[in-house]
Amino acid sequence: MELKERVLRRLEGAGGEYVSGEQLAGECGVSRNAVWKCVRALQAQGAKIACVRNRGYALTESGVLTAGGIQKYLRRPFDVSVLPRTGSTNDEAKALAECSAPEWTAVLAEEQSAGRGRYSRPFDSPAGAGVYLSIVLRPKFTAAETLYITACAAVAVCEAIAEVAGKYAEIKWVNDVFLSGKKVCGILTEAAFDVESGGLAYAVVGIGVNVKYRRFPEELAGIAGTVFGEGEYPPEGRARLAAAIMERLRDLYEHIPERTFYKEYKRRSFVIGRRVKVLSGNLSQEAEVLDLDENCFLKVRLADGTVRILSAGEVRILL
Numbered sequence: 001m002e003l004k005e006r007v008l009r010r011l012e013g014a015g016g017e018y019v020s021g022e023q024l025a026g027e028c029g030v031s032r033n034a035v036w037k038c039v040r041a042l043q044a045q046g047a048k049i050a051c052v053r054n055r056g057y058a059l060t061e062s063g064v065l066t067a068g069g070i071q072k073y074l075r076r077p078f079d080v081s082v083l084p085r086t087g088s089t090n091d092e093a094k095a096l097a098e099c100s101a102p103e104w105t106a107v108l109a110e111e112q113s114a115g116r117g118r119y120s121r122p123f124d125s126p127a128g129a130g131v132y133l134s135i136v137l138r139p140k141f142t143a144a145e146t147l148y149i150t151a152c153a154a155v156a157v158c159e160a161i162a163e164v165a166g167k168y169a170e171i172k173w174v175n176d177v178f179l180s181g182k183k184v185c186g187i188l189t190e191a192a193f194d195v196e197s198g199g200l201a202y203a204v205v206g207i208g209v210n211v212k213y214r215r216f217p218e219e220l221a222g223i224a225g226t227v228f229g230e231g232e233y234p235p236e237g238r239a240r241l242a243a244a245i246m247e248r249l250r251d252l253y254e255h256i257p258e259r260t261f262y263k264e265y266k267r268r269s270f271v272i273g274r275r276v277k278v279l280s281g282n283l284s285q286e287a288e289v290l291d292l293d294e295n296c297f298l299k300v301r302l303a304d305g306t307v308r309i310l311s312a313g314e315v316r317i318l319l
Contacts, residue, residue: 011059020056073243087114090206093134097202105136152252160244182225280313
């Protein structure tokens with residue numbers, strides 16, 4: 001555990017009371033100057049830490065995401081780590097999975113420099129603005145059923161947003177979560193095969209959520225949104241949202257054989273009945289979305305009247 005997280009956990013545990021720099025230095029085995037630099041760094045990341053001469057430091061509000069800050073909202077055990085910065089949490093989680101990390105190992109980051117979505121599209125992941133989360137899974141089902149992991153994750157995000165923000169989110173097949181017509185979350189599930197068994201060795205589900213209000217680059221302004229609007233962000237909002245997503249995903253994932261996710265996934269789907277452009281394999285055509293079946297396959301009618309069932313791909317809503 002790095003010094004910043006140790007100091008932050010200690011101040012969180014003090015419940016708003018002051019802790020002297022000397023005491024912090026002694027407990028962490030560093031100099032008082034190192035503690036002071038650490039506090040300054042935490043303040044720069046958004047933590048509201050009061051500094052008073054002869055009294056020390058007191059945490060009034062933590063804007064920094066920490067493993068301890070997330071775990072206090074979790075009901076069940078997860079192996080949680082939070083990195084200050086990484087290229088991609090999915091890559092970090094896959095590396096851990098390759099080293100036999102157990103199921104429900106969760107990697108988060110304050111910032112990603114190379115966050116990505118499907119088809120390697122970049123996902124904007126600025127520091128302190130979102131929840132960038134990847135979870136190691138050890139599925140017992142077939143590779144074809146990994147679509148269910150993505151569906152479970154989409155429902156989990158929607159339900160977590162309802163729990164923490166009190167807002168109704170919708171799903172655009174297959175892996176995007178929308179609020180008020182704008183994308184607030186993307187999901188990327190990646191899997192590795194076990195050559196000997198022919199089954200899945202592991203899967204990693206990556207979830208990126210735009211949480212805090214911010215102004216997006218011009219090319220994203222009309223497309224991307226945030227869970228919380230200007231002035232709406234609550235204390236520990238990111239930690240609470242991350243924990244809620246993890247808990248809901250676990251509930252749904254553990255009942256995949258019963259398809260408990262399906263009813264809610266379909267209810268929140270806003271593509272049914274809409275005109276879309278379908279991109280699936282070599283198919284790139286306008287179509288009408290007719291239905292979504294229990295496998296989360298999309299039923300569409302193409303312009304020539306042909307009805308197709310899509311198991312993979314994406315759709316773009318047409319006005």
